[in-house]
Amino acid sequence: MGHPFRDVAIVGVHNTKQARVLEGHDSQSIALEAGLGAVADAGLEPRDIDGVVGGIASNFLFQSRIGPAWRSMSPLGIPAVIEGAMAIACGLANNVLIATGEAGSYRQHASTAPWTRPTNEFVAAYGMFTAAEFALMARRHMHMYGTTPESMAHVAATIRNNGHVNPDAVYFGRGPFTAADVLESRMVADPFHLLDCAMTSEGGTALVLTRADRTEDTAKTPVFLLGGGTDHFGPSYQHPPVWDLGGVRRPDLVAGLVGRRAAEEAFAAAGLGPSDVDVCEFYDPFSFELIRQFEAFGFCAEGEGGDYVMSGVIEPGGRHPITTDGGTMSFSHGGASVQLFQRVIRGVQQLRGECISSQVHGAEVAMCTGGGSGALFTDVLLLGKDRP
Amino acid sequence: MSLLVPQAGDIPLPQPGPLSEPYWQGCREGVLRFQRCLDCSAATHTPALLCAACASRSLEWVESSGQGEIYSWTRVWRPVTPAFLTPYVPIIVAMDEGWFILSNLVGCEGDAVAIGKRVEVVFHPSGGTDDIFLPYFQLVS
Numbered sequence: 279m280g281h282p283f284r285d286v287a288i289v290g291v292h293n294t295k296q297a298r299v300l301e302g303h304d305s306q307s308i309a310l311e312a313g314l315g316a317v318a319d320a321g322l323e324p325r326d327i328d329g330v331v332g333g334i335a336s337n338f339l340f341q342s343r344i345g346p347a348w349r350s351m352s353p354l355g356i357p358a359v360i361e362g363a364m365a366i367a368c369g370l371a372n373n374v375l376i377a378t379g380e381a382g383s384y385r386q387h388a389s390t391a392p393w394t395r396p397t398n399e400f401v402a403a404y405g406m407f408t409a410a411e412f413a414l415m416a417r418r419h420m421h422m423y424g425t426t427p428e429s430m431a432h433v434a435a436t437i438r439n440n441g442h443v444n445p446d447a448v449y450f451g452r453g454p455f456t457a458a459d460v461l462e463s464r465m466v467a468d469p470f471h472l473l474d475c476a477m478t479s480e481g482g483t484a485l486v487l488t489r490a491d492r493t494e495d496t497a498k499t500p501v502f503l504l505g506g507g508t509d510h511f512g513p514s515y516q517h518p519p520v521w522d523l524g525g526v527r528r529p530d531l532v533a534g535l536v537g538r539r540a541a542e543e544a545f546a547a548a549g550l551g552p553s554d555v556d557v558c559e560f561y562d563p564f565s566f567e568l569i570r571q572f573e574a575f576g577f578c579a580e581g582e583g584g585d586y587v588m589s590g591v592i593e594p595g596g597r598h599p600i601t602t603d604g605g606t607m608s609f610s611h612g613g614a615s616v617q618l619f620q621r622v623i624r625g626v627q628q629l630r631g632e633c634i635s636s637q638v639h640g641a642e643v644a645m646c647t648g649g650g651s652g653a654l655f656t657d658v659l660l661l662g663k664d665r666p
Numbered sequence: 667m668s669l670l671v672p673q674a675g676d677i678p679l680p681q682p683g684p685l686s687e688p689y690w691q692g693c694r695e696g697v698l699r700f701q702r703c704l705d706c707s708a709a710t711h712t713p714a715l716l717c718a719a720c721a722s723r724s725l726e727w728v729e730s731s732g733q734g735e736i737y738s739w740t741r742v743w744r745p746v747t748p749a750f751l752t753p754y755v756p757i758i759v760a761m762d763e764g765w766f767i768l769s770n771l772v773g774c775e776g777d778a779v780a781i782g783k784r785v786e787v788v789f790h791p792s793g794g795t796d797d798i799f800l801p802y803f804q805l806v807s
Contacts, residue, residue, distance in 0.1 A: 405745060406746065417740060520738075
């Protein structure tokens with residue numbers, strides 16, 4: 279049997295303008311802008327799209343009158359990309375548009391963003407939100423391995439400096455930052471300072487997948503899905519985020535290592551390993567998550583992630599540069615789902631060689647991720663320039 | 667410094683459902699309950715239909731000693747909503763019977779928190795009625 283995604287290619291990607299506030303937009307309108315941008319980036323017309331992913335993409339489906347068409351309601355990042363790819367691989371659609379956006383849903387900042395706040399009866403009364411959920415994971419790691427706030431701050435400064443030099447980032451020009459700047463910012467949820475955390479913003483994003491044998495008709499260099507996987511333990515933010523939470527089938531794969539199975543599957547499908555990854559477009563809700571992901575994915579041993587990120591590998595020019603557009607800390611965190619696609623968008627841009635900042639020269643393989651331990655899920659997608 | 671206290675503001679309160687009502691009824695009575703499997707004896711929390719260890723449906727509600735040790739913690743300075751007074755200290759407690767609970771630490775200074783410290787449950791009426799008593803934890807002196 280051939281590679282499951284041999285006949286699938288990503289041929290269009292687009293981020294709309296990202297901003298703290300996008301005046302004149304709501305979530306529907308900015309998602310539509312994103313979808314049109316991705317279709318144009320692919321060199322296609324809306325009428326070429328015969329499949330859409332995401333509830334909000336239904337609006338694109340209706341407005342452009344491309345129905346009847348295949349539709350999935352999968353909303354959250356990499357699983358949606360994999361589902362779109364499966365639709366093409368299974369012959370259910372030829373050109374799939376995945377689009378989302380968020381604007382106007384969070385502009386009063388007295389409370390944390392609505393997507394950060396669980397409503398569950400066993401956590402909400404205790405003042406939980408995403409920073410606290412992830413902090414409980416980080417604190418356990420610090421206890422087990424002696425991981426330091428300085429190593430987390432180094433991650434945050436590195437990502438924020440990628441955004442500082444990216445003209446498309448919401449926080450373009452807001453740096454440069456040192457680890458000391460991060461450590462001196464006000465405490466949000468110990469051990470996370472303000473600059474260890476994602477921001478909130480607005481924006482849209484979209485991508486187009488097509489059948490690999492049709493890429494002669496598309497505008498840009500196709501990018502291929504070498505492998506992917508999704509690791510989930512259940513609903514996010516409803517149960518205590520316990521590092522040692524394990525499952526009955528693989529008790530070694532505890533929640534603190536969530537993403538390991540997904541990475542193993544992705545690397546196996548690709549015939550690659552961590553040393554083959556040229557760009558680490560890792561999801562960055564909080565600085566600690568990158569330390570954890572390097573351990574979970576096998577770039578370094580468990581407990582060594584703190585030293586690993588301090589060893590010169592994650593900066594521009596390092597062997598495994600991270601989150602090269604500034605991520606959710608500096609590029610954008612557009613809501614409940616937008617940013618969960620944007621590691622894939624950036625991975626595609628890196629492999630095309632079209633990044634206007636922090637381009638990794640000659641990049642052949644990008645590893646894109648979403649989620650995190652505090653949310654009890656991590657998704658992985660390996661992208662490459664060569665058809666698998 | 668100031669003593670950590672239970673939240674007194676208009677915080678989001680649990681709305682017990684059919685599965686969780688025995689848990690919250692226990693809290694009203696000053697008893698912390700969890701589910702134990704009649705087949706394999708494993709402990710389960712949060713309230714569930716299935717045993718977390720063997721997926722048996724034969725679960726019974728039993729009383730916890732209310733004692734355990736701090737497994738992880740954070741101290742929050744940016745409140746989730748303005749109703750929460752800061753700082754507050756979310757903790758995960760590893761209960762002596764082998765289950766985990768999320769709560770807040772109260773009754774001590776915020777910087778007294780540490781992984782491994784012994785804690786015990788205390789109940790506080792919340793929301794201005796007798797409907798909900800939230801379990802909090804305090805250090806065992």
